Amino acid sequence: MFYQTLIDEFTAMSRGIIGEKLTGIYLHGSMAMNCFNSEKSDIDLLIVIEDGIRNVQKIEFLKQFVKLNEKGPAKGLEISIVKREFCKPFVYPTPFELHFSPMYLQWIKDNPENYVESMKGMDKDLAAHFTVINKYGIVLYGEMIEHVFEEVPKKDYIDSIWCDVKGASEEITKEPIYMILNLCRVLAFIKDNLYLSKQSAGEWGVSHLPRKYHFLISRALDCYKSNQLMREDMELARQFANEMLAIICRQKLILSDE
Known part of the structure; x- marks a missing residue:
């Protein structure tokens, strides 16, 4: 797999910071669908947790994640953290605990406390991400996809x-x-x-x-x-x-x- 070392580092980092609240880490998007292009694609990751995590954990997660993102493809890494309770039964629009995209890098660097306070809410994109996970997703760590995710209504x-x-x-x-x-x-x-x-x-x-x-x-x-x-x-x-x-x-x- 492309960027296997980076993905392994990400998985180990997530396990270390989130700990026992971590349900699973799932790869989706172009890499899971076998059409990844390092110049045109990002690496899409979804973390599912059993319960909310503290802001201090989110800040530490972002601090390390920003460093990992520098090792990634041109478009970087994109990640969302979601509570298990919204995956099965599926909730739409789906609430999320934290989201990272390279477009927010400067905000994170300038004011990580404000970022973690602001970057939570509802995201309609997660319905598409969950669908791809159900069809093509790869478990990087944790529980099987069918145990965590419900089929997204059409x-x-x-x-x-x-x-x-x-x-x-x-x-x-x-x-x-x-x-x-x-x-x-x-x-x-x-x-x-x-x-x-x-x-x-x-x-x-x-x-x-x-x-x-x-x-x-x-x-x-x-x-x-x-x-x-x-x-x-x-x-x-x-x-x-x-x-x-x-x-x-x-x-x-x-x-x-x-």
Whole structure:
């Protein structure tokens, strides 16, 4: 596995700080789905705990985690800590105890106390993360996935992945690879009930979406699997986003009436 030493260090660090309250540590995202690219992917991790942990533990966790993040891929590591009681039975939106993403590094460095006080609440993204864990997740430590996680209801999963793409009309010009492949992933689930990685979703899109977008999707795929930047026709990309969002909205309405 890529970054195995780093993952082992993370697991040992988490066990040391959280101790007996630790239920399990789970790998999800592109690495678990076998489409990891060290230049384009982050490492997605989820920690489940039996009960809340103190702020002093969170601060120590972040202090060590920031150092580990420096050893990671270009996009870094992303992690959420969640109480077991919200995993099974599943609660949506899902409460979380702590979240880390590299976008918050400066905040953590400047004021870790304020960060741990603020970085807790509800996160709709966790429904998608739990779904990937149920389908593809890897146990790094602790209890088996089926003992900890309940299947995420379809309506909650759809709402979660919809939140990730609903701004695609504007965001596709800034992050064309991410948005094109994610739109394909949402459509693959809504149309064919498939739980796909970005890479597999792009391949599905080339086979199932209108021919006029095949080159655009193929370029997104090529760039995702390599270190290339995507510099395609952004007007066509916006057209793709608008057309796919319209299809998704229609399908969501149909599914909500079922």
